[in-house]
Amino acid sequence: MRATKFLLNAAQKQKPGIGIPVELTPLFVAMGVAISSATWFTYKKFRYDTSLRVGRTNPDRSGLKQVLEETKE
Template sequence: MRAAQLLLNQAKKGSGLGIPVELTPLFFAMGLALASGTYFTYKKFMYDDSLRVTKNPQLSDLDRVLTESAEKKD
């Protein structure tokens, strides 16, 4: 009876993180999706000139509106 208890106790001991092997492809796919989403979002924000993330005087109509309103008042 003692030998059976020792064998059961040894079988319960796990090594590693305890993550099932079947979840490895899921972790890989989610990591790849997260990395590509981060890359393309960064690329869009940093290199797209049509976004108004930073000051972009070529896309601003403020100067035109202010000059038109000043001309109408005069």
């Protein structure tokens, strides 16, 4: 079966823009939500958790003083 001129021209035309299939849109939305929530909860954990010692540490909260006092006794 030979393609007619009309069908051949329609197949050769390309749409302007990025050629992302519509079927992948839900996947991109789900991955965007997953990455943004992981970023948010990681930031929240590092920023507001007082038990983590990331970066500069407060020597009063280190507990070293308590350990040294226990070993003296």
